[in-house]
Amino acid sequence: MNTIDDLYQKGPVIALLRNPADLWRITSTSENAEKYGIPSHGEFDLITVIQEEDKDLITRKLGAAVMQKRDEVTMRYRIHHPAGVQWIEDQCCLTYNPNGSVESAGSLLWTSTLPLEWRLLGKGANAWNMVSSKIRHDMLNQLTAILGYLELSQDLITDPMLEDFFGKEQNAAERIREKLIFTREYQKIGQLEFEWTKLTHLLTEAIGEAGCSRLPVQNTIQQNLKIFIDKTFKQALIKILENIPNHATNATEIQLSFLKTETGGIIIIEDDGIGIPTEQKKRIFELGFGSGDGFGLFLAEQELGVFGIGISETGIPGKCSRFELAVPAEILKF
Template identity: 50%
Template sequence: MTITTSPDDLFHAAPVIAFERNNSDIWKIKSISANNLKYGILVNSTDGETDILSNIYKDDQDLVSRKMGGALLQKRPGIELRYRIRAGAYYRWVEEYCSLSYDNAGRPQKALSYLWISSLPIEWALLYKGSEIWNTLNSKIRHDILNQLTAILGYLELSTDLITDPTLIDFTQKEQNAAEKIRDRLIFTCEYQKIGMLEFSWISLSDIIKEALNEIVMDPIQVFIDTGNSLMYADRNFRLALEKILANIPEHATGATTVHISLEPDGDGGKLIIQDDGCGIVQQQKTRIFDLGFGKGSGYGLFLAEKILSIFEITIQENGVFGEGARFELMIPSHILEIRS
């Protein structure tokens, strides 16, 4: 026996609601699929139109409004939103995928949305809450350990002043070095604690590069950015990865005067290139520079950068020529990149 199911049957059976927003008032719904009654979502209407914002949980309204407003202001072709919405007497987590189009004057022309109802947003919210509690506990424990290490280092320094035996002085110095390394490792854990804790969104690539540069002293090195109006789907941890890469230039790129940051298409995705005109990196070290502890500094920077980038499925390589400068190439997959001139 063959069972045939029409696309319309599948649509009404799926946990998804389709609706069209009003162009003149983006928070009003012009039309909506009939299966919203099945889930009790967006069933109340006034003057023939349903107001979606009033149905969204009050703690989510500000974030949703700002993200939608930002998408319209930047003329984005679409946006993904995650929020809680009224479903009868309760609220349910949903994900909205809104497709946006504009007329020649830049005004919204059509806004079509799919409201996906699944357990994934709930699981994400629970994971986020659990991670938040765990990180708070880790922060407190780390703070207490650092306080104890500070006391140990203080006593070791006093002991060095009191001891005259060369052997004991040598032992004390080694103990102090070990304690300082433990302290550095603990401080390092602060930097990756919030990886995966921030919400993903479409962000301007040039803006986030500029934000990263604001955290670094690059003078007198000049930086040139050529990424157009390209967008990337990431969270703010991507900025931290860029900071770690860029911070290496004034510290290790001897003789560097300029840095060029550019984006070019590459296969289905794009290649973000960070290139300086400094001393470059010898061939034997090109793969080791991403190892934990390698290098003259703390040895954390490029290691952390590579690990953060891997979350976004971005790979990084150093393909510069020794004596001509370093060239870091970040291969960004197409599903998180929108290249715009």
């Protein structure tokens, strides 16, 4: 191997240059591109060889990178290949003019086996989920029977010491039941189908299901704003909103707003209750913390993390609670 092109001919890496004025317009490629289903001569539109289902997300991801003036962005998509569909990793590098426009753009593309590995891992995960769901279901049934027998036995116990032991046994069984239910919720994270959904609709449904419908809602979020999520996102919203009836008992309204940022946007959920003490702000997302079951905000943070969404509490103690959800640009559609 004496030249760079020799390396390209031997390896599964494709080099291409993009038109700065139209980043999906390819002006030049390495000679080995043809055997991977990409034209190697003349200009062409790369988007035409990409699977239809992948086009929307990757065009939005590249557009977001340019808007944020990022030097590089990694994209993953499928292309039509003579032997079938081929997964591609695309490392796109960008430079910018002083006025902010794209000066130059190029990519290194390589074939990827990761999606195949993911699919095989997914099959294994599905099998494990099915087994663990069955075991958990049987355990919950047995615990329900135990709790039922304990309740029936309660009237037969008159010894104060035995009554104390009885109460501890019942409490232990309830705690085991709570943890099994927690594992059922945790198992759902990242397992459901993603789709574009209007954010205002999700928030309205979550407010009702969280028991907050008695409070007036001030909602300034634009009606056509959509977010690319699955059903666990709404569950995370419910867990956040449940803190209002459970802990902010003096709250008189809920405020919903959205702040657009360079990296995406921030969903703001705020109430005018008593707020959260400063020393507890970071701990509220820890597993087991709080006066409830200790799962709610921990689960919410984990569920939001699947979508790349960060969460923080920025309210003023004694005045309000304010949860800020930092959403990346690639899962937002305005």
